[in-house]
Amino acid sequence: MAPAAAHHLVSTAPDPAIRRHRDRRAPLAALVAAGAAVCLAAGTGVRRGRSRPARPPPSFHPGCADDCPSATAAPPPASTPQGPPTRVRVPRIGVDSTLTVLGLDRTGVLIPPTDFDKAGWYGGGPAPGDTGPAVIAGHLDSQRGPAVFARLGELRPGDRVEVWRGGQRVSFRVTGSLRTRKDRFPTAVVYGPTPGAELRLVTCGGDFDQRRGHYRDNVVVFAVTEPAGPLLPDSAAG
């Protein structure tokens, strides 16, 4: 705090150099205005280059500061959810959508949902709650305005995502996000094997390519489930 406060004092205190040379005021005004323009221009780079804010301090699972789940103290594992996911809810950004099932086109590319107000689950991959990276995609916008995942970029680590399978709810915790050019899509990071049940929410971002009629970037939000069973199983030595 101290350095910031000191900097503030310095910048607001009347500069003796400015008061003495009053005839410099005009170029100074131009300098400030031009500087603002430079910042605006440079801001595009900053904004696009870093899509994520600083991560929160490292934390363990809630309620696990001292003694952690072991073979004796673990809650009973929840019954495994069955069937395809039917609904996704993201309270922080006001998303509550039923889910369609998405497939691939002939070139192997994921086909987005036909309904701009509905998200879809990639049915060729793991289902949310099963081990592996489940993928749910939704539109950022239609031609008229915002669509189901318009505010996906606002999600931050710690935010909750809920997915229903049948009557069962699977809860996920956001761990991070990335923005990437579609032509450099990090397939291994998004679709690669995971130790637990994880979730990726995918939408568009970046600049809109008027010629192609598509956005250039994808925004991917990463989430994990908390482990349900014991972390330390019994010894396999028998």
Add this chain to the structure above:
Amino acid sequence: MHMLRTVPRRLLAGAGALLLSTALAAAGTPAPASAAAGADTVGYVRLAHLSPDTPEVDVYLAAPDAAKPKVFHGVGYGVVSDYLELTPGRYAVAMRQAGAPASDPPVLTTEVAVTSGEAYTVAGVGRHADLGLRVLNDDLSAPTQGRAKVRVVQASVRTPVLDVAAADGPKIADGVQFATTTEYQQVEPGNWRLRLAGAGGPSTDAEVRLAGGAVYSLLVLDAKQGGLTAELRRDAQGGTVVPAGGVDTGAGGTAGTGFGAYPLIAGGLAAAAVAVGLLLWHRRRRTTW
């Protein structure tokens, strides 16, 4: 008059430089980072006790800036924990005799540097006399073409040099030494009967079912009742058919004026600033003249 000529020239030069830098900043707007490594999510760490003659231990896992470490009590031989999802950073691992107070100096310590998306097994390995803590890198990347990946974690002293091969199938490990781990091998998914055998020690068979897109470790242990035992652990699971590239999820309705508008606005602002500067300067000259 000399002043009048030099000052505007200096001013114009300055304004020109500013305009140029603005134009450069606008034109040089970098393409978005590929961000493959920028997914600052979680790394995975699990703990394993792989020393046959070492009694149960308490394992402490401490984040760099956490007040209290995570404690796993009474971890015995053959226990491999589930992966913990951890924020990237350097974690300290300490091992104490089971029941020893946390204030006691640990028997063993090590450090694991957790990178986003990477997985590690921190294992107590070797005989009790020369017990060590080893950090194994677990390569959870997807096997190709819907196959499965499997490796052998050799924690048996009864058969200290071990071969593992599938009946009528591929060889998975050849002469793997006690307290070592093989690289992951790709195999076809399905049911396999594995033969575990080595010179001068007991042997055993293991029936395993390997799913496509999954990554496994075959844990080989000295069984409590004598002989060898093997347990297949699924390290990670992915899909077998992975979509190519990204997905087109937007029609541009909220895209504003589209690409190129931003540099134009910035450039326009810069030009306006120069004009205002010149205007103000001229006005000042006039009032003092």
